[in-house]
Amino acid sequence: MCILKFSAMLCIAFFIGSGIATDIHDKVIASSFVKQYYQTFDENRSHLAMLYRENSQLHFEGTVHTGREEISQKLKSLPFNKVQHTVSTVDAQPMITSQAVVLAVTGQLKADDDLPHYFSETFILLQENGSNSWVISNQIFRLYLHNH
């Protein structure tokens, strides 16, 4: 599971993140996750596929995509060559009713030669049954454009 370079980094981040004390548990998970997610996205977003499962849902600028295949396809088909996410804030909270973490990210995104735009992204991370790895159960992405 931790074979490829990028997925190895993600794996390591998740395993380290999952092992630490419960008080800062979610903060550590969240910040490891966010760092690796956007680094992978910016370098080679096809490597994000492993984070999604059959029931994962992604809202991307209003369109909905369900499951690893569709989500990978959507991310791969985004029409830019270069992209850079700059994260400003990450806020994380555990969910009481399930072994899940909700996290909200704000920052800026620059694609190709466009001007940077603010973005907002929400993730729900779930811990896979009996393992230390976290997957993305829900994800919502929005860009702030001047005509919003």
Added chain:
Amino acid sequence: MCNTKFSAVLCMAFFIGSGIATDINEQAEVVASSLVTQYYQTFDENRSHLAMLYRENSQLHFEGTVHTGREEISQKLKSLPFNKVQHTVSTVDAQPMITSQAVVLAVTGQLKADDDLPHYFSETFILLQENGSNSWVISNQIFRLYLHNH
């Protein structure tokens, strides 16, 4: 529960919302859009009336500070240092959560407080349906303002 004016409007929105949609995704959208309309209207008119939406375990992140439970959250919202405030919502995206009877929703828009310039904001809510009833409460909430020094 539906006594005061604002909570009556909120109640009706929720009950109507819960009764109509058949599909889980549709239901999430209906619940989300009812909540968002009523939440920001109530916030902008009289935010002390939001208290009823929170429970003992509710958590609010407000610009980086954490508040847990109805008392603390109400206190935080009441103590926000503006007289007038207006939220203008641009987008609302909602998804059902598979593992629990919950809805996650993400809102973007602009916020104008007193005579300040408007700023973009981002707000995430997790809504839970209360046991055996049709009413939805806020379990998790995260608010961020986009300021130019971010």
